Amino acid sequence: MFGECHAHLFMNGSNYRQAVNDHKNGVNTARVREHLEAYRACGITYIRDGGDHFGVSLQARALAGEYGITYRTPVFAIHRAGHYGEIVGKSAQTLDDVRLLVQEVRREQGDFVKIMVSGLVDYSGFGLLSEPALEKGWIAEMIHIAHEEGFAVMVHANGADAVLAAVDAGADSIEHGNYIDRECMAAMAERGCVWVPTIVTTRNLIGCGRYDDRILEQIYDMECENLVCSWELGVPLAVGSDAGAYMVPHGQGAVCEYETFCEVLKDVRREDLDGHLQESEAQIRRVFAQPQ
Template sequence: MFGENHAHIFMNAVNYRQAVRKHENGVDEEVIYSHFRAYQEKNISFVRDGGDNLQVSKRAKELAGEYGIDYRTPVFAIHRKGHYGGIVGRGFENLKEYAALVKEAGAQGGDFIKIMTTGIMDFNTDGSVTETPLSFGEVKEMVHIAHEEGFSVMAHTNGARAVREVVEAGADSVEHGNYVDGETIQAMAESDVVWVPTITVVKNMIGCGRFSDKVLKKIWETGSRNIRSAFARGVHMALGSDAGAYRVYHGQGLADEWNCFKEILGDSQPVQQRLLEGEQRIREKFQRQ
């Protein structure tokens, strides 16, 4: 019924370094095939990738038709050098270099642009995001450049202010969006942005021993509260699990994300309809115009 709106085909949900080694000497197509089989078994026919720096998602796009999958990818994500993002893409030092990367993504068949504007959740604390976000001025120009080239923009962003600013900058989807507040949720509600919370990443780690369950449960509670608030205010949302991330398996990750939403919002027709509408927005926008 639903598509997977945030995945990383090169990751294996077990060990990032191990996953990278599989492709260091060239794309291992069997990895792609195994993940596509997992999606096929779950009747998932739409996958939007978050990119990588190994050409795996690029090759996956070329192979997806064999499995009846509508597969979208930015080819690689784009981050400012010295900031988070190297694990999934390419870096720039100035906006001229950024613009060149946007053009290169297009030349390689990218369907949209993914930008990294912040770090990730610090799972050792409740409420912190690693490193300082990019400035609003820079993010706004990054979104503008991508739009001028005919691309929609997927923004990896966490933290209330950073999410609010990326929405104000005109990004088309917000990925993760952890630790948003009421003002930010309202900003999303008043925009056309689609929020893809990927909350199963947190839920699936509870009990694994990698991080404190006390901290993880607090993050889960905060995320759940924000999703309820966003739903109540009419924010466009879609299901994306961050498949490939630790303990989030391809295919199963989407089922896990849907289970999280059912636990948070209930299994009702209005919830399903809102998520399907959000996904439809992504399907329509996240292909080069």
């Protein structure tokens, strides 16, 4: 089984408020162990966390070896104050604040830096995001600051403008990447930037009743088209499900994401797809490791 290249162990896949209550007064170790066991049961031996502000991912990393799992975490994600990201990290009013937070990641022995440069997909309509992307200069400087400190950079980005700005600035991986275009994918291919599309975050919502299935299916169809295009262009693709998000359970999320890759890329020989995913995961394992 492939690793889980994008997870949030502090979330539970069903109820965000309950997840917060589980950890707001201190890390709930029993819950962390429950999730780690779910990964072990699925044969998953590598997890790259997307961060949180409760210390859950740090505790998970400390315990993961008992489950035969290599665990990597940014400790928390960094977002610009007033923009999306509080759910998983800490805010920066200025770029000097970004530098201070990157230094905090180092003190906490984080393995890499994660930054947030756009909003979320707004499932109330096709093509909508919860907010515009950050300015190109901010995105470039956030990545530059992290790279100066020796960290790889995981970038939460949706929308063509945000993704292209991040890739051009040297992002090591793009997470989600909804509503991107061919130019974005060509740039990722050229620069060797890994794309972790987390397709099941949309697919698993279809039929749940929370959103209009017609909109969900339109978004999912677009994601599938982009996955096919990215394969044809040679974009490094990796399995990551955003495990912990609504309807994306720990362990099974990565299994479902891989099955989705196989279904969407059904005309690709399975050995070729597996080889590609293994190579991309190997790149993530190598790059997203604690700097010396």
